[in-house]
Structures are given as C-alpha cells and as structure tokens.
Amino acid sequence: MAANEFEKNVRKEMDEFKLHPSDEVWTKIEESIRESKRKRRILFFILSSLIALSLGGYGIHNFSDNKPKLEAQHKLSENNRSNDKSNIDNTKSKEPIKGTITIKPNIPLENSRQTDKTLVFARQKGASQSPNKNDILTSTSKKNPVAKDQTTINADESKEKKEGITDHGTTTISSINHPRDIGDSVQKVIAKTEDKRLTSIDTTGSKLDPSTDTRSVQVVNKKKSDPVSRKIKWGINFSAGTSVITEDAFSFKSSYAAADRQYSVPGSSPGGGPATGGGGTGNPSTYYTYSQSQNEPAFAFKAGVHARKNISKRSSLSAGLGYSYLADRIKIGTNQSPAQSFSALWYYSGSPQKTHTDHFHFIELPLVYNWRVTNNADHFLSLNVGVAPSYLLSTNALVYDTTLGGIYYYNKDLITKFHFNFISGISYQFRNKKNLEFSFGPQFSFDVTKAFKSDLDKRKYILYTGIDARVFFERKKK
Amino acid sequence: MDFNKLVRDCLRNRPEAQRQLYEHFAETMLGVCYRYTKSIRDAEDILQEGFVKVFFNLKQYRNQGELGAWIRRIMVTTALNYLKRNRNYRDQMYFPPEHLHPVINEDASTILQAKEIAELIRQLPPGYQTIFNLHAIEGYSHVEIGELLGITDGTSRSQYARARGLLISWMKNYPFDKKMENYGGK
Numbered sequence: 001m002a003a004n005e006f007e008k009n010v011r012k013e014m015d016e017f018k019l020h021p022s023d024e025v026w027t028k029i030e031e032s033i034r035e036s037k038r039k040r041r042i043l044f045f046i047l048s049s050l051i052a053l054s055l056g057g058y059g060i061h062n063f064s065d066n067k068p069k070l071e072a073q074h075k076l077s078e079n080n081r082s083n084d085k086s087n088i089d090n091t092k093s094k095e096p097i098k099g100t101i102t103i104k105p106n107i108p109l110e111n112s113r114q115t116d117k118t119l120v121f122a123r124q125k126g127a128s129q130s131p132n133k134n135d136i137l138t139s140t141s142k143k144n145p146v147a148k149d150q151t152t153i154n155a156d157e158s159k160e161k162k163e164g165i166t167d168h169g170t171t172t173i174s175s176i177n178h179p180r181d182i183g184d185s186v187q188k189v190i191a192k193t194e195d196k197r198l199t200s201i202d203t204t205g206s207k208l209d210p211s212t213d214t215r216s217v218q219v220v221n222k223k224k225s226d227p228v229s230r231k232i233k234w235g236i237n238f239s240a241g242t243s244v245i246t247e248d249a250f251s252f253k254s255s256y257a258a259a260d261r262q263y264s265v266p267g268s269s270p271g272g273g274p275a276t277g278g279g280g281t282g283n284p285s286t287y288y289t290y291s292q293s294q295n296e297p298a299f300a301f302k303a304g305v306h307a308r309k310n311i312s313k314r315s316s317l318s319a320g321l322g323y324s325y326l327a328d329r330i331k332i333g334t335n336q337s338p339a340q341s342f343s344a345l346w347y348y349s350g351s352p353q354k355t356h357t358d359h360f361h362f363i364e365l366p367l368v369y370n371w372r373v374t375n376n377a378d379h380f381l382s383l384n385v386g387v388a389p390s391y392l393l394s395t396n397a398l399v400y401d402t403t404l405g406g407i408y409y410y411n412k413d414l415i416t417k418f419h420f421n422f423i424s425g426i427s428y429q430f431r432n433k434k435n436l437e438f439s440f441g442p443q444f445s446f447d448v449t450k451a452f453k454s455d456l457d458k459r460k461y462i463l464y465t466g467i468d469a470r471v472f473f474e475r476k477k478k
Numbered sequence: 479m480d481f482n483k484l485v486r487d488c489l490r491n492r493p494e495a496q497r498q499l500y501e502h503f504a505e506t507m508l509g510v511c512y513r514y515t516k517s518i519r520d521a522e523d524i525l526q527e528g529f530v531k532v533f534f535n536l537k538q539y540r541n542q543g544e545l546g547a548w549i550r551r552i553m554v555t556t557a558l559n560y561l562k563r564n565r566n567y568r569d570q571m572y573f574p575p576e577h578l579h580p581v582i583n584e585d586a587s588t589i590l591q592a593k594e595i596a597e598l599i600r601q602l603p604p605g606y607q608t609i610f611n612l613h614a615i616e617g618y619s620h621v622e623i624g625e626l627l628g629i630t631d632g633t634s635r636s637q638y639a640r641a642r643g644l645l646i647s648w649m650k651n652y653p654f655d656k657k658m659e660n661y662g663g664k
Contacts, residue, residue, distance in 0.1 A: 017592035
C-alpha cells in the first residue's frame with residue numbers, strides 16, 4: 001500500500017502544481033495562430049483559383065468547340081449529299097468490305113496549307129481485321145506517302161448494313177496533331193453518307209489512285225487564324241470593392257489581433273484601468289488606456305484608362321493611369337481640445353464610440369501582364385499580375401498614438417505619400433459583335449509600403465479587393 | 479465555466495475565447511511541462527507549442543471527456559516530442575536494459591510541497607524523470623510508456639523503480655544535500 005500511497009500523494013501534489021507563464025508565451029501562440037491562418041488562407045486562395053481556372057477552362061473549351069463542330073457537320077453533310085450524286089467508281093476493289101476507302105478531300109485553298117496531314121479513319125472491321133474496336137485516327141504519312149493529301153477511311157460496310165444505316169450517317173473526327181500549332185484546337189469533320197458503294201482498295205498498302213478512288217470529303221479546319229495583333233488597344237476600367245489596412249503585407253486580415261492587445265504606456269495600467277500619468281505636463285493625473293481600435297473594411301473603387309498591347313499569342317501588357325479611392329474604418333473617441341504638449345492640432349481620445357472612415361485618394365500607374373489561360377481568343381480566362389506605383393493625393397486618415405493613453409490624431413507628415421502595390425487577378429474576357437472587348441473578374445492589390453510612418457499604429461499595408469471591369473475599344477480601320 | 483461554448487467560440491476563431499481558454503489552463507499545463515524539462519524556458523516553449531496544437535486540433539475534441547485532460551495529453555505528447563527533438567535532452571535520455579528493481583515499499587510521506595516535489599522530480603536524470611512523470615503522475619502503464627519511448631516495458635519498470643528510489647531517498651534527506659545537487663544521473 002505504501003507504494004501506491006507514494007504515487008497517490010505525488011500525483012495529488014502535482015495536480016495542484018501550477019506555474020504562471022510569462023506574457024511572451026501567449027504573444028507567441030497568437031502569432032503562430034495568425035501565421036498559420038494566413039498560410040491556410042493563401043493556400044485556400046491558390047487552390048480555389050486553380051480549381052476555378054480548371055473548371056472555367058474546361059467549360060470554355062467545351063463551349064467553344066461544340067458549336068463550330070455542329071456547324072461543320074452540317075456543312076459537310078450538305079457537301080456529301082452533293083457528292084453522293086456523282087458516281088463513285090468502286091470497281092477496282094474486289095472485296096469492298098475489307099478494303100480501305102480512300103477519300104480525297106476537297107480542301108479549300110485557304111486551308112490547304114494546314115491540311116497537309118492525312119487522316120485515317122479506321123472503323124472496326126471485326127477482330128480478324130482490326131484489333132482495335134474503336135475508331136482510330138492516325139496519320140498515314142508513314143505508311144503510305146502517296147496518300148499524303150488524302151483522308152482514308154477504313155469502313156466496315158457489312159456492319160453498317162446490319163445496322164441499317166441508310167441516311168445521313170455522319171462520323172466526326174476531332175483531333176489533329178498539327179505540328180505547327182499544337183495548342184490550337186483544330187476541328188476536322190468527315191461526313192460519311194449512306195452510300196454503300198464507296199470506293200475500296202486493298203488496305204495492305206497498294207497504291208492509291210486519288211483520281212479514281214476517291215470521294216470528296218470536306219475537311220473543315222476551324223482553326224482560328226488568331227494573328228497576334230500588335231496594335232495598341234485603348235480601354236477604360238472601373239473596379240469596385242473594399243479596402244482595409246492590414247498588419248502584414250499580403251495578408252487579408254485587418255489588424256484586429258494586434259488591436260486586441262492593450263497597450264501599456266509607462267505609468268499606466270493595462271486593461272483600460274485608471275492609471276496615473278501626466279502626459280508630459282509633469283503633474284500626475286489619472287487617465288485611461290485605450291488600445292487601438294479594430295479597423296474594418298470600407299468601400300473602395302478604382303477607375304482609369306489604359307492601353308494594352310499583345311506581346312505574344314497568349315500574353316499582353318497593359319499600362320494605364322488611374323485614380324483609386326481606398327478607405328478604412330476605425331472607431332475613435334471624442335474630439336478633444338488641442339493639447340499644448342502635442343504637435344497635432346486636434347485629436348480623438350476616450351472610449352471608442354464613433355466610426356471614422358479614413359479616405360485615401362491615390363493616383364496610380366498600373367503595369368499589368370496578362371496571360372491567357374484558355375485557347376479560345378474570343379472569350380477566355382486571363383491571369384493578371386502586375387505592379388502599380390501610386391501617389392497619395394489627399395487623405396483624412398487618423399494615426400494612432402499611445403500618448404495620453406491612446407489617441408487618434410491627424411498628421412499628414414506621418415502618412416506615406418509614395419506607395420508600391422502588387423496587383424493580381426483573374427479576368428474573363430469576351431468580345432461582342434461590335435468588336436468591343438470586355439473583361440471582368442476579381443482583382444487584388446497588395447500595398448507593400450507602410451501606410452503610416454509611425455510604428456505605434458499597427459495598421460500598415462493597404463489591401464484592396466474588388467471586381468474589375470474593363471472595356472477595350474478597337475480602332476476602326478480606315 | 480461553460481467549456482462547450484468556449485470550444486465553439488475558439489473554433490470560430492474568436493481571439494477572446496482563445497485567450498480565455500489559454501488563461502484557464504496555462505498555469506496547470508505549465509506545471510505539467512515544467513516537470514518534463516530542466517528549465518522554465520523549455521517548459522514555456524513546450525507550453526506554447528502545445529497550445530498551438532490545441533487550437534489547431536480543437537475540432538478533434540468532441541466534448542467527450544474532460545477538456546483539461548485532453549489538453550494535458552497534448553502537452554505530455556508535445557513534451558515527449560520536445561525531449562526527443564532537443565539534443566540536450568535526447569543525449570541524456572538513454573535507457574540501458576537493466577535488471578528489474580523491486581519497488582521499495584518505503585513510506586515516503588510526502589510532506590513536501592508541490593513545488594518542492596516538482597523540483598526534486600526535475601533533478602532526476604532525464605530518462606528517469608520522463609518515466610516517473612509518465613507512470614506516477616500521468617498514470618501511463620509501463621507497456622504504454624514502452625510504446626511511447628520505444629523501449630521495452632521491462633526497461634520502463636526498471637527505470638521507474640530507480641527513479642522512485644532516488645526520489646524517496648531525496649525526500650527523506652530534504653532539504654538538498656550537496657550530493658544530490660551534483661547528481662549527474664550517471
């Protein structure tokens with residue numbers, strides 16, 4: 001029992017053992033939490049942006065491809081109907097079912113440059129003839145150099161007969177490995193009609209005679225020419241959102257955490273309790289300590305003109321001149337009479353009860369690099385990153401100081417005039433029938449210059465988030 | 479204090495709730511951390527690390543069991559990780575396979591105060607100290623201690639018996655004599 005008694009006693013004593021940690025511990029915990037939240041937020045932002053971009057790109061890609069494909073099919077069906085009227089010689093083939101049908105495409109002159117590839121469309125012919133049960137699209141240029149300008153169709157007509165395909169059967173091939181432009185989507189559509197007398201030849205590589213064994217197939221290349229226009233486009237932009245002054249650069253959080261701490265000035269007691277201090281007068285007097293209030297986001301907007309120039313197929317640079325109105329809301333005390341010992345003409349102190357909006361009027365010169373994420377040049381997603389030096393025209397911002405137990409006062413000398421911002425955003429851009437280009441999307445502007453020169457004010461970097469809308473004007477050709 | 483509400487508020491990232499939770503448990507938990515270390519600075523480091531873990535993993539606490547016990551378990555785990563990570567402790571925490579030592583059934587009436595007992599525990603060599611803390615105070619079995627520290631339960635038993643014997647002898651001779659103060663644990 002003695003053995004257990006010892007452990008019991010020690011455990012009992014130790015359960016009551018307490019030590020008071022230093023204040024530094026909580027400060028570090030708080031910082032760790034804040035830092036981790038910031039990292040999580042950034043990670044979340046990046047991940048959500050990637051997901052949004054992927055979904056958007058996928059949707060746009062599909063959306064942009066379907067319509068032309070259908071149009072092309074329609075066109076080709078019509079063409080093939082007319083081709084069906086002509087007699088197609090199939091006498092050369094003794095086994096028309098097993099043969100490969102060679103079709104000479106009617107390639108429009110303007111597209112001939114891009115259709116120097118040959119397509120083979122092999123349809124399933126049963127296990128003995130083709131192990132691949134699916135339609136295969138390959139280039140025949142290796143197998144049969146003669147057929148370079150032909151489209152070869154390996155068709156299983158017997159199957160079609162079984163299935164009773166009689167009219168307007170169309171097969172669409174979409175894929176092209178065009179060596180010149182892999183990224184662009186090229187749609188080639190081959191319409192195959194119900195004609196059962198298709199010209200057939202041996203598949204083993206016998207020479208093809210395009211003049212006799214072909215039927216016309218319209219190969220429509222929907223590839224956008226999309227030349228890189230080097231012209232400068234002018235436009236206007238307007239953006240509306242919110243702004244707040246954060247404690248950390250590239251952070252989305254206001255300086256609440258810091259503001260929550262009570263500031264202790266020499267001679268004062270923390271926690272808002274009464275303290276003695278003379279405020280420099282030499283005579284001790286009683287005053288209260290008021291920590292810096294929590295700042296909150298306020299409405300903000302930006303407007304300006306800009307010019308954009310393409311620098312490659314997918315990227316462009318835009319520069320402009322803009323005005324930006326940024327703001328930040330704080331809680332302040334009551335207006336006090338001018339203090340003799342203080343340089344400010346007037347100041348606010350006491351219990352925070354009034355909302356004050358700091359207005360900042362900037363003129364800025366944004367320079368933004370835009371990178372087109374999606375293929376389609378008519379409507380696409382664009383990633384935008386850039387910089388924007390700006391100059392503060394005017395402000396009514398109040399600066400916090402711990403003097404006299406915590407006051408807000410106006411001192412323009414403590415407010416930084418020149419600022420430097422990093423801009424990032426995503427925009428969706430599209431063009432209307434009048435050739436006007438529009439773009440809109442979220443925009444973030446991170447100020448990396450401290451807003452206030454005083455370190456006593458925990459607010460440091462102005463953050464702007466908003467929706468940016470732009471219109472680009474095309475110059476009319478003379 | 480309504481801990482359920484406090485936890486909910488902490489999960490909503492309310493700084494004042496987090497502060498409240500910290501202030502409620504910080505002193506007790508620092509006492510726990512203090513027993514595993516040789517300096518108050520190290521104990522505070524563990525406390526800080528432990529509370530960061532508490533706030534990040536609070537959603538795993540589903541109001542089952544006592545919140546204090548849950549936090550305490552995190553502190554102990556954090557302390558063990560700290561000892562393993564910190565070279566000063568790691569180098570001294572060796573657990574040689576020893577013959578079993580019978581638990582001495584001496585009546586060591588603990589007339590000492592908590593602070594004094596804690597100081598005596600901290601005078602033990604790190605290996606003894608850790609095992610004594612885990613078994614005598616936290617209530618871990620020797621098998622569990624073996625799993626936690628990567629040793630056999632026999633080694634744990636043996637180390638514990640030695641630690642216990644040392645403590646009892648120190649308690650009897652309290653206040654410290656020179657011999658105990660210079661004990662290097664070798």
